[in-house]
Amino acid sequence: MHDHDNPKNSGISRRQMLIAGGAMAAGAALSHFGGLVKHSLAKDGSTEKWPWPYEKLDPAATAAIAYEEWYRVYCGAAVINSVFSQLREKVGEPYLSFPVDSFVFLEGGMTGWGMTCGSNAGAAIVANCIIGPRTAGAHEGHLITTELFEWYSDAMLPIYKPETPKVTVDIVQTNSASPLCHLSVGRWMEKSGYPITSAERKDRCARVAASVAYHLVELLNQWHDGTYQSAGTHSPVKEFGITAQMNCMDCHGGDVPEPPL
Amino acid sequence: MHDHDNPKNSGISRRQMLIAGGAMAAGAALSHFGGLVKHSLAKDGSTEKWPWPYEKLDPAATAAIAYEEWYRVYCGAAVINSVFSQLREKVGEPYLSFPVDSFVFLEGGMTGWGMTCGSNAGAAIVANCIIGPRTAGAHEGHLITTELFEWYSDAMLPIYKPETPKVTVDIVQTNSASPLCHLSVGRWMEKSGYPITSAERKDRCARVAASVAYHLVELLNQWHDGTYQSAGTHSPVKEFGITAQMNCMDCHGGDVPEPPL
Numbered sequence: 001m002h003d004h005d006n007p008k009n010s011g012i013s014r015r016q017m018l019i020a021g022g023a024m025a026a027g028a029a030l031s032h033f034g035g036l037v038k039h040s041l042a043k044d045g046s047t048e049k050w051p052w053p054y055e056k057l058d059p060a061a062t063a064a065i066a067y068e069e070w071y072r073v074y075c076g077a078a079v080i081n082s083v084f085s086q087l088r089e090k091v092g093e094p095y096l097s098f099p100v101d102s103f104v105f106l107e108g109g110m111t112g113w114g115m116t117c118g119s120n121a122g123a124a125i126v127a128n129c130i131i132g133p134r135t136a137g138a139h140e141g142h143l144i145t146t147e148l149f150e151w152y153s154d155a156m157l158p159i160y161k162p163e164t165p166k167v168t169v170d171i172v173q174t175n176s177a178s179p180l181c182h183l184s185v186g187r188w189m190e191k192s193g194y195p196i197t198s199a200e201r202k203d204r205c206a207r208v209a210a211s212v213a214y215h216l217v218e219l220l221n222q223w224h225d226g227t228y229q230s231a232g233t234h235s236p237v238k239e240f241g242i243t244a245q246m247n248c249m250d251c252h253g254g255d256v257p258e259p260p261l
Numbered sequence: 262m263h264d265h266d267n268p269k270n271s272g273i274s275r276r277q278m279l280i281a282g283g284a285m286a287a288g289a290a291l292s293h294f295g296g297l298v299k300h301s302l303a304k305d306g307s308t309e310k311w312p313w314p315y316e317k318l319d320p321a322a323t324a325a326i327a328y329e330e331w332y333r334v335y336c337g338a339a340v341i342n343s344v345f346s347q348l349r350e351k352v353g354e355p356y357l358s359f360p361v362d363s364f365v366f367l368e369g370g371m372t373g374w375g376m377t378c379g380s381n382a383g384a385a386i387v388a389n390c391i392i393g394p395r396t397a398g399a400h401e402g403h404l405i406t407t408e409l410f411e412w413y414s415d416a417m418l419p420i421y422k423p424e425t426p427k428v429t430v431d432i433v434q435t436n437s438a439s440p441l442c443h444l445s446v447g448r449w450m451e452k453s454g455y456p457i458t459s460a461e462r463k464d465r466c467a468r469v470a471a472s473v474a475y476h477l478v479e480l481l482n483q484w485h486d487g488t489y490q491s492a493g494t495h496s497p498v499k500e501f502g503i504t505a506q507m508n509c510m511d512c513h514g515g516d517v518p519e520p521p522l
Contacts, residue, residue: 047359096307100306100309102393105389105403111406112498112504113505128366133363189520195502195520234374237369237458243443260455
């Protein structure tokens, strides 16, 4: 690793950077944060040319697809396919060549381990496939990813309400204070009283996937329009001296270790 | 979500299942664990035909590539490219069409948030792209993923020692008891005394990526030979009633909440 500091403080978008001084300016700015970057060019895969062609999508329509797709491939692949299935139709390649369904394993925070919520991981994959990696000179994929994690942690989820819900009881909203599945699902289970195997919990997660897909497309549309400005504030390596969330005491209690500096 | 129970207790590999009764037998067995699976067929993407062609790789050579690639694209993309760069040469498509470098964002547990160690996430992507998702009737991708998370949690890492190390001091080994970046890096920093920004910590993570790539290829080679038997034992939903790791008290202390059942 290197500095995982959030370069949002530069306050300028990639498009603005390109206007300001060409692609090399973006690369130079990024090298400030990723001191180990040796190459600014991607490998030579046929889909490793960024950004991928993107057409603006309707957030509500995208959310509706994610909700339905959850019941086929679960959170991570549902979010990926909510965007890529539309771009397969509107654009074609390279979306046709992306193996969306391979990402079923993102379910339950990766095969049930409760780590990164699959909706967050799926959204990160979408943003970074379309926009490209920071090592290739684009930083909005990184910024949209970390902003989404923070948005997810702060939001009362799920926001999305399906027109034709598969579960008709009210689904309570909860705040996870974390992008992790275990905390997101656990805090919802605690407040709602529904177990993990319930239809209500499943529908809650389908609605979370839809909520994330909705906001992801809002951010991608801004990026496409050249108006994206990161709202992220979390710079763990700079603030805490370790890769981390923002709420150390949630797990550590009062006994937060001091990292070597 | 659905049951995230580990189907390893079936004790038979996918190849054995195919021998025993055709692809539908595997699909039927999986439906026992994923009760919501409505379709057994993947979407119609050009790369969504599993398994992808695979040729056995040399674990040591793969680890050496991962170590070097860490310094270009960091943990997650390094593990992916350690396998896919070789298969691009040996096989060609669909590996040429996979956007490896988009997965730079896996660094630092996803843009520095300390969640799933990128080496683990990268290994999961490799296994599930090659073998396919359980929703398409193959379960070894899921099993290799969860087994790798458990192996990583139990191992003293890093195991891999580069022939030409970029850092020549001894790199101590630590046990993370978790597949999470924050715990893996944090416990190593605590024992070694090196900060996150040090060359030693970076080389430690490069060696961890190489160690994971090594074991991933061992498992993929077993799968290719039809001899793979999952060594995973973690079934969080069944054991704990929530998506989770296995060591609740590590974060909760003595106050582990009871999930609704």
